[in-house]
Amino acid sequence: MKNIAIFYASSTGNTKAIAEQLSKNLDGIKEYNIKLTGCEYMRDYENLILGISTWEDGKMQEDWEKSWEEFSRIDFKNKKVAIFGLGNQKKYKNNFLDAMGKLYKQLIKANAQVIGFTSTIGYEFEKSEAVIENSFVGLALDLENKEDNLKKIEEWTTILKREFK
Numbered sequence: 324m325k326n327i328a329i330f331y332a333s334s335t336g337n338t339k340a341i342a343e344q345l346s347k348n349l350d351g352i353k354e355y356n357i358k359l360t361g362c363e364y365m366r367d368y369e370n371l372i373l374g375i376s377t378w379e380d381g382k383m384q385e386d387w388e389k390s391w392e393e394f395s396r397i398d399f400k401n402k403k404v405a406i407f408g409l410g411n412q413k414k415y416k417n418n419f420l421d422a423m424g425k426l427y428k429q430l431i432k433a434n435a436q437v438i439g440f441t442s443t444i445g446y447e448f449e450k451s452e453a454v455i456e457n458s459f460v461g462l463a464l465d466l467e468n469k470e471d472n473l474k475k476i477e478e479w480t481t482i483l484k485r486e487f488k
């Protein structure tokens with residue numbers, strides 16, 4: 324596994340904590356908080372993990388929103404990208420993880436190969452932009468309502484290790 328990094332932003336620290344956990348699981352790979360660094364360094368990596376939370380009934384976390392124009396200019400051709408999203412399926416059951424879906428759509432438009440889809444089984448929500456053909460487009464985390472987040476991170480990391488070569 325080479326040339327890999329995590330890019331995230333986080334309002335209350337939840338996405339940051341997951342980014343740190345993922346980095347630990349993946350031999351200490353570099354993490355970038357896009358609030359501080361923007362998106363420019365994404366161009367330097369072949370393999371990327373992007374972390375985003377959903378806010379205000381389906382919106383992207385504010386630092387992602389601020390960086391969106393810069394992000395949208397990046398061509399992800401020949402890059403593999405895995406996404407993890409944080410949300411709350413009980414309180415926001417009609418917008419669960421929508422921001423992860425928005426990120427996915429832009430990545431596809433920008434020629435990325437998106438990997439790391441996960442099952443929706445075991446989640447309770449009504450609607451989500453992050454679901455395509457019954458799967459989440461990345462790792463779906465809900466720190467408020469689920470207790471198996473750590474296990475899911477472990478399983479997802481194993482898949483990423485296989486896919487990111």
Ligand SMILES: Cc1cc2nc3c(=O)[nH]c(=O)nc-3n(C[C@H](O)[C@H](O)[C@H](O)COP(=O)(O)O)c2cc1C
Nearest residue numbers: 333334335336337338376379380381410411415420
């Ligand atoms: C005011 C507010 C609005 C939120 N809106 C949504 C939402 O629309 N969809 C969702 O899935 N989660 C929503 N959430 C849950 C957050 O995404 C969740 O708490 C997440 O872990 C925050 O991560 P962060 O601290 O890294 O930004 C909302 C939380 C708050 C406090």
